[in-house]
Amino acid sequence: MLKLGKTQNCKILREKDFGVFVGNEGEEGILLPIRQVPKGKGVGDEISVFVYKDSKDRLIATTRKPYIEVGEVAKLRVSDVNNIGAFMDIGLEKDILLPHREMRYALKKDMEVEVYLYIDKTERLAATMYTKKREDAKHISQEEVNTSRYEKCGEQIEHILEEKFDGHIPYTDKTVDPEQVKKDFGVSKAAFKRAIGKLLKENKIKITKTAIFKIYKEDE
Structure with a gap:
């Protein structure tokens, strides 16, 4: 099974009009939208993808490389702030939530702050500003x-x-x-x-x- 929040190598398992399903042999696979499929790639070909969740909380793959992966620390830009937290731009179509409880201080749009990316209890990608607790984290320059x-x-x-x-x-x-x-x-x-x-x-x-x-x- 492909891992959430990580870039990994896999294979194209089957094709549909709206994209391809990628994963390991014997799996159902995860959708890679048609606009993300590299030209010339087809069933059986190896491909590198990053896995996250879309707006409907479904696993989805992308060939775009994010600024940060699970287990890493990097300084990222705040895309927006609302009553549930701040949304961090990690270089993908969907931003990642930094909940208010994970903020060390109040944030505003376009600020750049150091965060750690992890998987929360609801199995979603999330960010925290409490990076010093993550001594094993890889720091992205x-x-x-x-x-x-x-x-x-x-x-x-x-x-x-x-x-x-x-x-x-x-x-x-x-x-x-x-x-x-x-x-x-x-x-x-x-x-x-x-x-x-x-x-x-x-x-x-x-x-x-x-x-x-x-x-x-x-x-x-």
């Missing part, structure tokens, strides 16, 4: 977290550039207004510039004096 953030931001920018703007925007990372970047891509101008630099280095885009274009295979 801020550099590792930032590198992962830049990679995810680059993927997000590339996807939106293709899906929303048909591979072309009439401005560059040097000429665009910060408010326009936030409106179009949902990130800060600084994050946009880093992502554009990464995509340019990977030869996934080209930049003119007035625009940015996605490079497709036929353009290379």
